[in-house]
Amino acid sequence: xISSSVLKKISSIVxxxxxxxxxxxxxxxxxxxxxxxxxxxxxxxxxxxxxxxSQILKLANEESFAxxxxxxxxxLSGGSxxxxxxxxxxxxxxxxxxxxxxENLTVLVExxxxxxxxxxxxxxIGLFYPPDPGSMNICTLGGNVAENSGGLRGLKxxxxxxxxxxxxxxxxxxxxxxxxxxSVKDVAGYNLKDFFIGSEGTLGVFTKILLKLIPKPxxxxxxxxxxxxxxxxxxxVSEIIAAHIIPATVEFLDRTTIKCVEEYTHLGLPLDxxxxxxxEVDGRPSIVEEDAIKVVELCKKHKCTDLKIxxxxxxxxxxxxxxxxxxxxxxxVRPTTILEDVTVPRSEIAxxxxxxxxxxxxxxxxxxxxxxxxxxxxxxxxLTDERDKNEIHRAEAAFEQIFDESIKFGGTITGEHGTGLxxxxxxxxxxxxxxxxxxxxxKLAIDPNAVLNPGKIFSVKPRCxxxxxxxxxxxxxxxxxxxxx
Amino acid sequence: MSFExxxxxxxxxxxxxxxxxxxxxxxxFITNCMHCGLCLPTCPTxxxxxxxxxxxxxxxxxxxSVADGELEMTQTFIDEMNFCLDCQxxxxxxxxxxxxxxxxxxxxxxxxxxxxxPLKERLLKWIFLKNVLSSKWKLKLTAGLFRIYQQWGIESVxxxxxxxxxxxxKLNDLQALAPRIDTQYSDKIIPEILKPQGTAxxxxxxxxxxxxxxxxxxxxxxxxxxxxxxxxxxxxPREQECCGSLQAHSGDFETARRLARHNIEVFSKYELDxxxxxxxxxxxxxxxYGHYLNDxxxxxxxxxxxxxxxxxxxxxxxxxxxxxxxxxxxxxxAYHDACHLAxxxxxxxxxxxxxxxxxxxxxVELPEASWCCGSAGIYNVVHYDDSMKLLERKMDNVxxxxxxxxxxxxxxxxxxxxxxxxxxxxxxxxxxxxxxxKRAYRLEN
Ligand SMILES: Cc1cc2nc3c(=O)[nH]c(=O)nc-3n(C[C@H](O)[C@H](O)[C@H](O)COP(=O)(O)OP(=O)(O)OC[C@H]3O[C@@H](n4cnc5c(N)ncnc54)[C@H](O)[C@@H]3O)c2cc1C
Ligand code: SF4
Ligand code: SF4
Numbered sequence: 001x002i003s004s005s006v007l008k009k010i011s012s013i014v015x016x017x018x019x020x021x022x023x024x025x026x027x028x029x030x031x032x033x034x035x036x037x038x039x040x041x042x043x044x045x046x047x048x049x050x051x052x053x054s055q056i057l058k059l060a061n062e063e064s065f066a067x068x069x070x071x072x073x074x075x076l077s078g079g080s081x082x083x084x085x086x087x088x089x090x091x092x093x094x095x096x097x098x099x100x101x102x103e104n105l106t107v108l109v110e111x112x113x114x115x116x117x118x119x120x121x122x123x124x125i126g127l128f129y130p131p132d133p134g135s136m137n138i139c140t141l142g143g144n145v146a147e148n149s150g151g152l153r154g155l156k157x158x159x160x161x162x163x164x165x166x167x168x169x170x171x172x173x174x175x176x177x178x179x180x181x182x183s184v185k186d187v188a189g190y191n192l193k194d195f196f197i198g199s200e201g202t203l204g205v206f207t208k209i210l211l212k213l214i215p216k217p218x219x220x221x222x223x224x225x226x227x228x229x230x231x232x233x234x235x236x237v238s239e240i241i242a243a244h245i246i247p248a249t250v251e252f253l254d255r256t257t258i259k260c261v262e263e264y265t266h267l268g269l270p271l272d273x274x275x276x277x278x279x280e281v282d283g284r285p286s287i288v289e290e291d292a293i294k295v296v297e298l299c300k301k302h303k304c305t306d307l308k309i310x311x312x313x314x315x316x317x318x319x320x321x322x323x324x325x326x327x328x329x330x331x332x333v334r335p336t337t338i339l340e341d342v343t344v345p346r347s348e349i350a351x352x353x354x355x356x357x358x359x360x361x362x363x364x365x366x367x368x369x370x371x372x373x374x375x376x377x378x379x380x381x382x383l384t385d386e387r388d389k390n391e392i393h394r395a396e397a398a399f400e401q402i403f404d405e406s407i408k409f410g411g412t413i414t415g416e417h418g419t420g421l422x423x424x425x426x427x428x429x430x431x432x433x434x435x436x437x438x439x440x441x442x443k444l445a446i447d448p449n450a451v452l453n454p455g456k457i458f459s460v461k462p463r464c465x466x467x468x469x470x471x472x473x474x475x476x477x478x479x480x481x482x483x484x485x
Numbered sequence: 486m487s488f489e490x491x492x493x494x495x496x497x498x499x500x501x502x503x504x505x506x507x508x509x510x511x512x513x514f515i516t517n518c519m520h521c522g523l524c525l526p527t528c529p530t531x532x533x534x535x536x537x538x539x540x541x542x543x544x545x546x547x548x549x550s551v552a553d554g555e556l557e558m559t560q561t562f563i564d565e566m567n568f569c570l571d572c573q574x575x576x577x578x579x580x581x582x583x584x585x586x587x588x589x590x591x592x593x594x595x596x597x598x599x600x601x602x603p604l605k606e607r608l609l610k611w612i613f614l615k616n617v618l619s620s621k622w623k624l625k626l627t628a629g630l631f632r633i634y635q636q637w638g639i640e641s642v643x644x645x646x647x648x649x650x651x652x653x654x655k656l657n658d659l660q661a662l663a664p665r666i667d668t669q670y671s672d673k674i675i676p677e678i679l680k681p682q683g684t685a686x687x688x689x690x691x692x693x694x695x696x697x698x699x700x701x702x703x704x705x706x707x708x709x710x711x712x713x714x715x716x717x718x719x720x721x722p723r724e725q726e727c728c729g730s731l732q733a734h735s736g737d738f739e740t741a742r743r744l745a746r747h748n749i750e751v752f753s754k755y756e757l758d759x760x761x762x763x764x765x766x767x768x769x770x771x772x773x774y775g776h777y778l779n780d781x782x783x784x785x786x787x788x789x790x791x792x793x794x795x796x797x798x799x800x801x802x803x804x805x806x807x808x809x810x811x812x813x814x815x816x817x818x819a820y821h822d823a824c825h826l827a828x829x830x831x832x833x834x835x836x837x838x839x840x841x842x843x844x845x846x847x848x849v850e851l852p853e854a855s856w857c858c859g860s861a862g863i864y865n866v867v868h869y870d871d872s873m874k875l876l877e878r879k880m881d882n883v884x885x886x887x888x889x890x891x892x893x894x895x896x897x898x899x900x901x902x903x904x905x906x907x908x909x910x911x912x913x914x915x916x917x918x919x920x921x922x923k924r925a926y927r928l929e930n
Contacts, residue, residue, distance in 0.1 A: 072525065337519050
């Protein structure tokens, strides 16, 4: 509990209308997009200036409470879910695009700008910001940088980290720094800005972000290819890349997902196929034509059973709907939809999918699979019902095995959603204890009182230092934090 | 005069956390929400406040908290449920198909049953929704008085007197929002049975509506004429009443169901190919009669059958061999999506296709066409300021199209946007699709 006198101090920093502590407000900031997790904050603040952010962080250090930065709350690993004894710092009102510099191809934004709004703003003047997470109509750029978000165009254009040139950050101490800048080259000192990318709100609060833009691709060509075996689909992807064609997008859907998408959208997809690939090549018209012909050849060589090539913008949109609606289509099947994002090296996609199938069968749960075939980022999606505790247990056990398998294939437990609360107990398996210990010491060096989003990614509490927990309840709490594992 | 609102709550009534009695929000619908947030960018009230509690996801969580017994129906809860426009844009955006509209309406029914609305709002709802609109003769009587009031200059006297301030300090502004009462009700100008020239290809019922009947009689006439032009015999039963949608949206399910049963009886007397609507709100609601009367053994089946016959005028025309006007209609036109057409009935391409078929029309797309204009039933009366902010945004978009005509297929939108055109000084005509089509036919001779 944060004492009422401290809450009063917090409120006086941001001013009354920007301080919320009604039960209703606490309830609606107790979750993000992550299934099965929630925790009430003690209050919510909407800072109006970086000075206010600074003051709140200083107060947090003095009065020992935690601060959880929050964008739109679309995160899928629990990054913006409050922790015990915390207040939420809501950044969505920081939504101005401050400067588009078309000479240096950069844009300076506040962290609350919605990703798709940046897309429209820069595309109007022929520029391009490629990262396009599935949630781009609602997620904020602050959230994107904090999670190092990816998207459909990742294969050719990379992910958020490839576009961050600099940022203004309020450190946990309350000090404010600017790291990076418009210079393409910069080797002065440690590369601090990169260090904040993917930090999930644990190392600093972004107050400004400087992003790189590129010229907008002139044209593109979109196609859908269907395959009887996922092996054929996987081979096709490998050969496309071996032929030195890097499509902007190579996405796949498995049989279950295709079935759900067809039931939901009635696009006329064939139902007797094992997988579908959505491929888009883009760039200069002449190259796009050449690449498209090559891709079609390769699809045919690998026994694709059907091929649809968009002849117009509208048709392209229609084909893309097949992939864009994958998540929606799956989400309708059962009340609870748990979407994961294990990622394996591209060459291991087909065997990994086999493993997921077996695991799902063994645990008697239903999975739909889709994802970014180009970069090995899979979205095994469990269709379940949170009210059925037994099924949820089986789903969790299945996911645990899927994570293990992914690690065995040389992959990772999360390709784009982040570790947060949802994956923290698996991090050590992937990274190893010394690496997690290093992360922890970095965190504590910058944030010795653990005021910023503590307990995300890993537990900050040193293992059982100080008084040992005695009562059953106390022990349980530590167990949940993963201290004894 | 008492304005007691009867309720069916008894000791043995079912309970769900803080909800009780009839019309409890459906818990399955609540669980379907996976709090992904994809609905947030489409929500007009979220865009106004930027606060999660004014978002669909936030409201669903508040409803869930009451259902789980973790929250009472507090004033904030009530305010947020009523702040919602019930525009259902969130339903269109939702990947999981959450039936948000049904949830918020049930929550309002709970609020209504508990009689926890502010006195002012209850009085307004009692007068207009439970009494005036839900009975045809009372509506005509009121409309008649209102017409006299509007025509005889009493309007300005009353305005000066400030009597209306009892309800709201804004009520003086609000009067301009009130639809101009037509000099003739559509009842008067549309006979009960109308036959087309030649043999009739279809036999359709027509809902003349409550507000449409007294304030938009001209549009009713245009719709009927369009149907006649398209070879329909048109039956407009005299005994029909208001469809009940306004009552249901504000939580008075009891009155809404009474009206629904009545209309089912009335329309079931005829063999009809379709029942045609020119008001999006009425159409959306009558398509849901089956759902609202699901537990009524006598009416459930009849309601379901009737619901399948309900067709918006654009939906109906697309389904038949639509008679394309032959003369050039040289106007720049943009189409505004009424929420209860685009989001509740998922009808948005049909009107555009029909408009594009009319020769000569320069059809331009209205930016944010499916964003609510702020009319939303009686929302513009109860939440005047918020409604005006939405209207301003709408009119800015209208202006950017440089269209001469905006087509909107709902009386609420027409009234609101007409008011907006005056208030924000936008030179544009706001008309119903039927009116435009009738004009196009008229150009032929
Ligand atoms: C349907 C759906 C599809 C998705 N698709 C994708 C996808 O394709 N690719 C992908 O990568 N992700 C995807 N996501 C996940 C999610 O949208 C991203 O992680 C996104 O970046 C989160 O942004 P947000 O604004 O919602 O941040 P939040 O969820 O509010 O926060 C995310 C993290 O960022 C931190 N944070 C937020 N703002 C700041 C700030 N100003 N300073 C410091 N830290 C901050 C928070 O503390 C938290 O740790 C999807 C989510 C959904 C629901
Ligand atoms: S889009 Fe649907 S599932 Fe997602 S938060 Fe909104 S209502 Fe819930
Ligand atoms: S119905 Fe409209 S106003 Fe209400 S929550 Fe949904 S989008 Fe928002």
